[in-house]
Amino acid sequence: MNFINQIKIAWQALLRNKTRALLTMLGIIIGIGSVIAMVSLGQSSTKGISSEISSMGTNTVMVMRASQTQGGVNIGAGNVQTLKVSDVEAILAESSNISMASPVVNASQQIVYGANNWPGSVSGVNEDYLEINKYEIASGSNITADDMRNSAKVCVIGQTVVDNIFTKGENPLGKVIRLGRIPVKVVGVLKSKGTNMMGMDQDDIVIMPYTTVQKRMLAINYIHMISASAMSEDLSELAIADIESILRRTHKIDVEDEDDFDVFAQQQMLDMLSSVTDMLTILLAAIAAISLLVGGIGIMNIMYVTVTERTREIGLRMAVGAKNKDILKQFLYESTILSLVGGVVGMIFGVGLSYAVSSLLGWSFVLNIPTMAVSFIVCAAIGMFFGWYPARKASNLDPINALRYE
Amino acid sequence: METIIKIDKLHREFNMGSETVRALKGISFEIQKGEFVSIMGTSGSGKSTLLNILGCLDRPTAGDYYIDGTSVSKLSKDELSTIRNRKIGFVFQSYNLLPRTSALENVELPLLYNNTVSSTERRERAVHALEQVGLSDRIDHTPNQLSGGQQQRVAIARAIVNDPVMLLADEATGNLDTRTSYEIMNLFQELNSHGKTIVFVTHESDIAVFTNRTIMLRDGNIVKDEGIKTLSARTALDNLPVSED
Numbered sequence: 123m124n125f126i127n128q129i130k131i132a133w134q135a136l137l138r139n140k141t142r143a144l145l146t147m148l149g150i151i152i153g154i155g156s157v158i159a160m161v162s163l164g165q166s167s168t169k170g171i172s173s174e175i176s177s178m179g180t181n182t183v184m185v186m187r188a189s190q191t192q193g194g195v196n197i198g199a200g201n202v203q204t205l206k207v208s209d210v211e212a213i214l215a216e217s218s219n220i221s222m223a224s225p226v227v228n229a230s231q232q233i234v235y236g237a238n239n240w241p242g243s244v245s246g247v248n249e250d251y252l253e254i255n256k257y258e259i260a261s262g263s264n265i266t267a268d269d270m271r272n273s274a275k276v277c278v279i280g281q282t283v284v285d286n287i288f289t290k291g292e293n294p295l296g297k298v299i300r301l302g303r304i305p306v307k308v309v310g311v312l313k314s315k316g317t318n319m320m321g322m323d324q325d326d327i328v329i330m331p332y333t334t335v336q337k338r339m340l341a342i343n344y345i346h347m348i349s350a351s352a353m354s355e356d357l358s359e360l361a362i363a364d365i366e367s368i369l370r371r372t373h374k375i376d377v378e379d380e381d382d383f384d385v386f387a388q389q390q391m392l393d394m395l396s397s398v399t400d401m402l403t404i405l406l407a408a409i410a411a412i413s414l415l416v417g418g419i420g421i422m423n424i425m426y427v428t429v430t431e432r433t434r435e436i437g438l439r440m441a442v443g444a445k446n447k448d449i450l451k452q453f454l455y456e457s458t459i460l461s462l463v464g465g466v467v468g469m470i471f472g473v474g475l476s477y478a479v480s481s482l483l484g485w486s487f488v489l490n491i492p493t494m495a496v497s498f499i500v501c502a503a504i505g506m507f508f509g510w511y512p513a514r515k516a517s518n519l520d521p522i523n524a525l526r527y528e
Numbered sequence: 529m530e531t532i533i534k535i536d537k538l539h540r541e542f543n544m545g546s547e548t549v550r551a552l553k554g555i556s557f558e559i560q561k562g563e564f565v566s567i568m569g570t571s572g573s574g575k576s577t578l579l580n581i582l583g584c585l586d587r588p589t590a591g592d593y594y595i596d597g598t599s600v601s602k603l604s605k606d607e608l609s610t611i612r613n614r615k616i617g618f619v620f621q622s623y624n625l626l627p628r629t630s631a632l633e634n635v636e637l638p639l640l641y642n643n644t645v646s647s648t649e650r651r652e653r654a655v656h657a658l659e660q661v662g663l664s665d666r667i668d669h670t671p672n673q674l675s676g677g678q679q680q681r682v683a684i685a686r687a688i689v690n691d692p693v694m695l696l697a698d699e700a701t702g703n704l705d706t707r708t709s710y711e712i713m714n715l716f717q718e719l720n721s722h723g724k725t726i727v728f729v730t731h732e733s734d735i736a737v738f739t740n741r742t743i744m745l746r747d748g749n750i751v752k753d754e755g756i757k758t759l760s761a762r763t764a765l766d767n768l769p770v771s772e773d
Contacts, residue, residue, distance in 0.1 A: 127640045127641075127643075130640070131640060134629065134633065138626070138627065138628040138629060139628075434624060435624075438620075438624040438626075438637075439637070439641075440585075440609065440612075441583065441585065441612060441618045441624075442612065442613060442618065442637055442638040442641065442686070442690075443609050443610065443612045443613020443614070443638055443641040443642065443690075444609065444641050445605070445606045445609040445610075445641075446605060446606070446609075447606075448609075521585050522580050522585050522586060525585075
């Protein structure tokens with residue numbers, strides 16, 4: 123009994139019941155389709171998130187104030203005034219793993235130009251901040267070290283600020299805007315970066331010398347944050363360790379006490395987020411795999427009913443010379459063809475679905491070839507595994523009884 | 529004369545719980561090439577058991593059975609399948625055609641289980657078999673588009689397509705009206721006249737008269753085995769009153 127004949131027999135048997143074959147396949151189609159779609163969408167979202175984080179600079183290291191407890195009362199992070207400009211200088215001087223560092227002082231000020239105003243979030247930083255955070259100057263120039271020394275009233279503004287303040291399309295460069303009561307000259311405009319993954323508009327920003335914000339706006343001598351850049355992505359772990367030991371020393375923190383600051387690397391964030399999305403992907407794929415299993419059981423069910431219904435046919439085939447293993451193969455091939463055809467249709471369906479969803483959400487579409495190859499093999503395996511029991515039953519029929527079966 | 533079937537002291541016993549039912553009690557006979565034998569008997573006479581053994585679907589408990597010189601009593605299941613495929617053509621009472629499958633594909637079926645036949649040859653032989661039963665204009669029809677007599681003709685074509693040494697018919701006219709029965713018997717007689725050995729199991733004596741030898745079974749023994757004067761099914765057909773509708 124050759125292979126082609128065997129396939130032909132199985133194929134003809136399936137064609138005799140097209141509707142049933144189609145309905146049986148539906149389980150596999152949905153199962154494989156959802157596995158492919160889930161894995162593909164999961165990977166698209168992971169890829170989207172990591173590319174967004176990369177755009178923020180993968181070797182960025184941030185030092186934040188940690189919440190503190192004084193006499194049993196948690197005073198939160200907002201009142202902690204321990205981060206100083208001298209910390210930034212110490213980090214730059216002592217750590218060989220840090221290439222750049224900038225103090226960050228945040229202030230909220232209403233921006234006014236002519237008849238327009240806009241709630242601005244001001245970042246008081248040094249001249250390296252833009253490079254650390256992967257901002258680029260679209261026109262004009264960056265703030266300078268001289269501006270720091272002079273507490274100069276200059277600023278670089280983001281595109282959202284430009285759009286809301288200079289509504290008549292004026293060139294912002296050289297214009298004087300008011301931040302609260304302080305007149306500030308616009309020296310540069312940033313290139314647009316769009317929203318970050320948290321949904322925050324990265325272009326709604328006013329960059330000013332930190333000294334200006336400290337002295338002229340807030341009248342404080344501490345800073346809110348340190349934004350630094352590790353020498354490379356791989357060195358960000360070492361950079362974090364350096365910063366922790368330097369700051370514990372400069373802040374005179376006892377060995378048993380906790381840090382009064384938190385250090386984050388962008389890389390950690392990336393790892394954390396991708397581990398979350400990876401887990402979600404696995405979870406969704408697992409749920410989809412269950413539906414695939416259900417599809418397989420559907421095949422077994424139908425094949426089982428089919429064997430009973432086709433008892434006479436099996437008897438006849440045996441009478442005209444089919445061996446037991448020919449019958450076994452026929453039913454195995456039928457279930458395998460069902461699951462393979464269902465698998466291919468499901469793959470097309472899954473790829474189409476993930477393509478549609480990722481283009482709808484603006485994610486980049488990831489086609490995972492290994493997943494598809496594995497799905498194909500899984501389909502064949504499902505067909506054989508779930509087809510085995512009914513096929514076994516068919517091949518064990520006694521031709522005499524099968525021929526007389528009513 | 530070439531001996532196609534040789535049965536020697538054939539026993540077949542079934543164990544039904546604690547009881548042993550002896551369906552065949554040591555029967556012996558031979559069938560020569562070109563014979564048209566009817567096996568008769570009431571239900572319970574053992575004729576179905578004998579048919580199953582003759583058809584290599586079942587093996588005897590004791591005794592020997594030779595078909596075309598091969599002893600089948602000790603063959604394995606797979607070897608029996610091959611014997612059925614090459615040497616026996618079955619015709620059943622209820623046709624047993626595959627539904628929603630064309631006459632041609634139904635006739636091709638036994639050849640699908642024979643590796644030595646190519647797909648071209650398979651088709652040619654199936655078309656030829658359908659021609660022999662007078663259905664060359666119905667090769668693409670499915671069973672539900674055919675009358676009972678036509679379906680039985682397709683079944684006969686399927687039985688002769690592998691050029692068996694013996695046709696084994698089991699109540700082949702049992703589901704048909706008299707006229708169609710005679711037509712089918714006429715077809716068997718034609719095939720027999722071309723040298724085909726036919727064993728025809730029936731309980732209807734008016735069908736058995738179209739064969740040329742009758743083996744009568746009762747309670748597992750042969751009670752009668754004799755040549756009979758063969759009636760022509762063609763003549764019987766011509767003598768049938770013309771139907772009124």
